[in-house]
Amino acid sequence: MKRLVLGVAFLGLVGMSCSSDDDNSNENITPDSTFTVTIENIVPVQAFLKSGVFNTPTGDSSPGPATPGKKYEFLVDAGRSQKLSFVTMLAATNDAFFGPGNDGIALYEDNGNPISGDVTDQVFLWDAGTEVNEEPAVGPNTVTNQSGPNTGVDENGNVLLMSNVTNGEAFDFPEVNEIINVSVTYMTGTQFLITIEDLADATLSTSLGDRVAPLSPGVYVVHGGTNPLFTEGESDFGQGIENISEDGDVTNLLAYTAENTGVTYPASPGVWAVHDNGTNPLFTEGAVDYGNGVEGIAEDGNTAALGASVLSLEGVSQGAIFNTPVGSSSPGPILPGSSYSFTFDAQVGDHLSFVNMLAATNDVFFGTSDAGIALFNSNGVAVSGDITSNIYLWDAGTEVNEEPAIGPNTVTNQLDGDTGIDETNDVMLLSNVNDGYAYPAVNSVLKVTITAN
Known part of the structure; x- marks a missing residue:
């Protein structure tokens, strides 16, 4: 990759x-x-030019999930030839995460001008294919109900758009822009402010009623090529996306990206x-x-x-x-x-x-x-x-x-x-x-x- x-x-x-x-x-x-x-x-x-973690919601004093109404913010430096990718878990699920597509999010227009604005339409809900899906917030091995990290039935599947998943229990997820908002704000020079917000009314309609849909801490990378963190239709690379998508644990992916960051x-x-x-x-x-x-x-x-x-x-x-x-x-x-x-x-x-x-x-x-x-x-x-x-x-x-x-x-x-x-x-x-x-x-x-x- x-x-x-x-x-x-x-x-x-x-x-x-x-x-x-x-x-x-x-x-x-x-x-x-x-x-x-x-x-x-x-x-x-080196796979990545820049990398890092976002784990503390704005206004909070310690790392944790972004619950509805809260957001993560972080700064990145990127050149015209680079793009942004990230991974954050849709908590209350087994192995669902938000992230851009294989190409990442371009931070410059074709004419070289930096972008600013809402880029949520370039973010998708993915199934990591590592754990069999249960009903969000209801299943015993969803992240909010499991007895400990890394429980649930292994799936050995592929990373797919959630809308294309047929394995496990079917669930009607809201549209991405009903849960999350992602925006890019150009600051100065080559610096951009990235905002990942869990919307105030982000909910999942379950058999037990409406449940909140928090976002987990995540990892970001600035990269030049495609498929920096995963490839649609292929199995998880085994570098740490599974840990984020199942448990909101950034440790492994953060270590991997740090080791592979540079020019x-x-x-x-x-x-x-x-x-x-x-x-x-x-x-x-x-x-x-x-x-x-x-x-x-x-x-x-x-x-x-x-x-x-x-x-x-x-x-x-x-x-x-x-x-x-x-x-x-x-x-x-x-x-x-x-x-x-x-x-x-x-x-x-x-x-x-x-x-x-x-x-x-x-x-x-x-x-x-x-x-x-x-x-x-x-x-x-x-x-x-x-x-x-x-x-x-x-x-x-x-x-x-x-x-x-x-x-x-x-x-x-x-x-x-x-x-x-x-x-x-x-x-x-x-x-x-x-x-x-x-x-x-x-x-x-x-x-x-x-x-x-």
């Missing part, structure tokens, strides 16, 4: 090509060794260069971007400008774009488990530099030091092995940073290429930038190796 969603602009731009290709070289060079560089994306796949970072195509010792052809730490095309890679994963100019840069003897993942037939970013590879010839004294984007950011890129990596040691022996420790994350200083994967102008959320607030700061190690956001370590995203033949 783990899925990754990339921005349209990013996917469109990374496939751009230029006149140089991986076998460009200076014919006057007599190679001493042939090198192959592999750049592999090793970042863990899944792609890495963009890039450009490599072999150059003379003592030259900084791509950028210089502590100086503004040269304007040679590093900005295009750092902001959009767009290799066109730097790919076209790399062979004319100071000290460069060879250089080219790398943009097609190993085993793929077309250009694109490397997702977790995929890699780029390129090969070149070099001689003693040569250095290697390359740059490619840490996608989901505004202008952060991977790269060697500004002087590159020496391809031979002081004894003239060619370098081979894992060189990830010689790769750094850099801030290009060309666009104001926003929260990765959330900010509206990060590459996976922007509506078009080259958006965002311009800045003219120096190229800096990302570790020296204090923007208030969290970034991964290089070796948690990439593994870079070089092999000399």
Whole structure:
């Protein structure tokens, strides 16, 4: 169920090509060794970008159910490419819960504007398929009558819309909007207030008369793909929905979502260069971007400008774009488990530099030091092995940073290429930038190796 969603602009731009290709070289060079560089994306796949719990009704001092007239409220941050999903139990039942459909609730319109308003029409009553249904508020194993948690007859069924359920005792449930109201209020930036209200007149008409219909504490996630918590027509994933839908217990699902929350970072195509010792052809730490095309890679994963100019840069003897993942037939970013590879010839004294984007950011890129990596040691022996420790994350200083994967102008959320607030700061190690956001370590995203033949 783990899925990754990339921005349209990013996917469109990374496939751009230029006149140089991986076998460009200076014919006057007599190679001493042939090198192959592999750049592999090793970042863990995260199912959710944000997650959390709602368990204390507004005005209450401690966690508990939202009885008729009460509501849960919580804040979420979400980018244009993300959606909201949640699960809360319809108490007095065996295993019924409210939640959006498989796609979740979009928090932005197609034009990128944030939404505000009633979204109850995107919320449904589901049967978890884990416990045989009894008459709500009457059956001995409904949550308000059971002798203890997790009682009742196991069903081993599928998650279905309650309106499509045929197993167990039939019951005429009210319409969703007669029990619950869900609204989204845009606050500021990328922040939204989510309100889940148990309506004051929320009742269930049972054989023993009208009974109240409370809502349990629940869990929410902000996600990019579909089916984040369950799939209609399939069995429960076993990650904690059963505990919420049968007992209103958020413990297991909250632990699972917390463990699987974070940014899944792609890495963009890039450009490599072999150059003379003592030259900084791509950028210089502590100086503004040269304007040679590093900005295009750092902001959009767009290799066109730097790919076209790399062979004319100071000290460069060879250089080219790398943009097609190993085993793929077309250009694109490397997702977790995929890699780029390129090969070149070099001689003693040569250095290697390359740059490619840490996608989901505004202008952060991977790269060697500004002087590159020496391809031979002081004894003239060619370098081979894992060189990830010689790769750094850099801030290009060309666009104001926003929260990765959330900010509206990060590459996976922007509506078009080259958006965002311009800045003219120096190229800096990302570790020296204090923007208030969290970034991964290089070796948690990439593994870079070089092999000399």
